[in-house]
Amino acid sequence: MNGAGGSGGAGAGGTTGDGGAGGTGSNNGTSITCFPDADDDGYPSALEPMVFYGTCGEGYIEERVDSERDCNDEAGEVRPNQERFFDVPSSPTGWDYNCDGVDEREYEVTIPFSCSPDCSGRWWSSTQAPDCGETGDLVSCFLLDSCQTNSQVMRQPCH
Numbered sequence: 001m002n003g004a005g006g007s008g009g010a011g012a013g014g015t016t017g018d019g020g021a022g023g024t025g026s027n028n029g030t031s032i033t034c035f036p037d038a039d040d041d042g043y044p045s046a047l048e049p050m051v052f053y054g055t056c057g058e059g060y061i062e063e064r065v066d067s068e069r070d071c072n073d074e075a076g077e078v079r080p081n082q083e084r085f086f087d088v089p090s091s092p093t094g095w096d097y098n099c100d101g102v103d104e105r106e107y108e109v110t111i112p113f114s115c116s117p118d119c120s121g122r123w124w125s126s127t128q129a130p131d132c133g134e135t136g137d138l139v140s141c142f143l144l145d146s147c148q149t150n151s152q153v154m155r156q157p158c159h
């Protein structure tokens, strides 16, 4: 009888391999042209497109179906279809936050003007609307028992 000696414990499990680096230029996937989206706003820059296989690499996205391009790929707030208005310009593209090539002012209405029957409305208490970023007195209507107005000094927001 030979008593079986205890066998040694199982050796340390093998190391789990780290998967091979997914490289670009492998043969899986069809080639696609991708564009940088440095500010991650979903709108690609027109500059320096790169070819990838299968999917775009990090920092790159495919052409959009609407073909819209970012006019400032360093600032996420600046992009086509931006609906917000801003009271300071962006760098380096300035006031055109929605990339349509025009600086649009948010508030254009000036005196003489008065509240509408449903007590809404907003206008500058001057005969000319301030330019983008310039300050003025903006009058707003509000309902408190009766329709009233107040005014505040503010900068003209634009996009």
Ligand SMILES: [Ca+2]
Pocket (backbone or CB within 6 Å): 036, 037, 038, 039, 040, 041, 042, 043, 044, 045, 070, 072, 073
């Ligand atoms: Ca972008």
Ligand SMILES: [Ca+2]
Pocket (backbone or CB within 6 Å): 095, 096, 097, 098, 099, 100, 101, 102, 103, 104, 159
């Ligand atoms: Ca614009």
